[in-house]
Amino acid sequence: MANYKEWNQALAKYFLSGVPLGTKIYLSVDRDSLEFIGQTSFSSQNATNWSEDFQAAVIKQIVFDNEVNLNNLQDIADGGTTRLNKTLYKFHRFKTLEVKW
Numbered sequence: 001m002a003n004y005k006e007w008n009q010a011l012a013k014y015f016l017s018g019v020p021l022g023t024k025i026y027l028s029v030d031r032d033s034l035e036f037i038g039q040t041s042f043s044s045q046n047a048t049n050w051s052e053d054f055q056a057a058v059i060k061q062i063v064f065d066n067e068v069n070l071n072n073l074q075d076i077a078d079g080g081t082t083r084l085n086k087t088l089y090k091f092h093r094f095k096t097l098e099v100k101w
Contacts, residue, residue: 001053002042004061010041 002010014037015025031051038050047053062068 001047002038002045002057004057006042007054007057010037013041 011029014033015027019025034051034054035049038047038053042050
């Protein structure tokens with residue numbers, strides 16, 4: 001399984017590679033894009049479902065005692081990619097998690 005930092009870097013590369021400075025970027029992540037990112041970024045790792053791998057990595061990083069804590073993400077990322085991943089994760093199947101709020 002790729003960890004949170006590895007996914008963070010892979011998502012940033014997917015969205016930002018080759019994009020000229022100042023270009024507007026519209027974020028859209030679905031299962032297909034996570035499968036593509038997982039296959040191209042982590043080809044040496046074995047995963048049958050990259051979407052679930054992404055979710056597991058993020059859950060491992062932000063869920064403590066069945067509570068979500070996004071503040072923990074500040075310590076891990078470099079640059080502005082933490083904000084990117086927080087945004088992506090909030091919109092990616094977040095409501096389907098069985099987490100006590």
